[in-house]
Amino acid sequence: MKVNKSDKDAIVNAWKQVNAKDMANKIGNLGKAFKVADLAIKVEKIREKSIEGYNTGNWGPLLLEVESWIIGGVVAGVAISLFGAVLSFLPISGLAVTALGVIGIMTISYLSSFIDANRVS
Known part of the structure; x- marks a missing residue:
């Protein structure tokens, strides 16, 4: 594959700017946010069903x-x-x-x- 010298320099420079550790941390934080959101949804469902259980006995x-x-x-x-x-x-x-x-x-x-x-x- 032939790549121009200027393009090659730009590609190498772009790869040098990638901070994989920071990217992994941000994706990990995003995963934690989804986990917290899932837990909040489950707590809300338990709350609703528990109220129904106490009110109706069902x-x-x-x-x-x-x-x-x-x-x-x-x-x-x-x-x-x-x-x-x-x-x-x-x-x-x-x-x-x-x-x-x-x-x-x-x-x-x-x-x-x-x-x-x-x-x-």
Whole structure:
């Protein structure tokens, strides 16, 4: 691949400016923010279902909500484990396996997000 000297200098300079450690820290903080948001949503759901349970004596919705969290986590964990096992037996190069792994984990996470109290009941 031929690259002009000025372009080569610009590309090298751009790579020198990348601060991978800072980028990793920012992405880690973003992940923590999503985790906090998820926890806040779960607390709100527990609050709503608990109020309903105390007012009506019907604790079923609260139990279904908690059960859906547990089932969703177990299903995602088992699916990711099976996916990893199947992926390890495929005769593909490292980069392709990594790409398939990322796509598979994203797909499994997306599909497991559909497990909610309505589906569990």
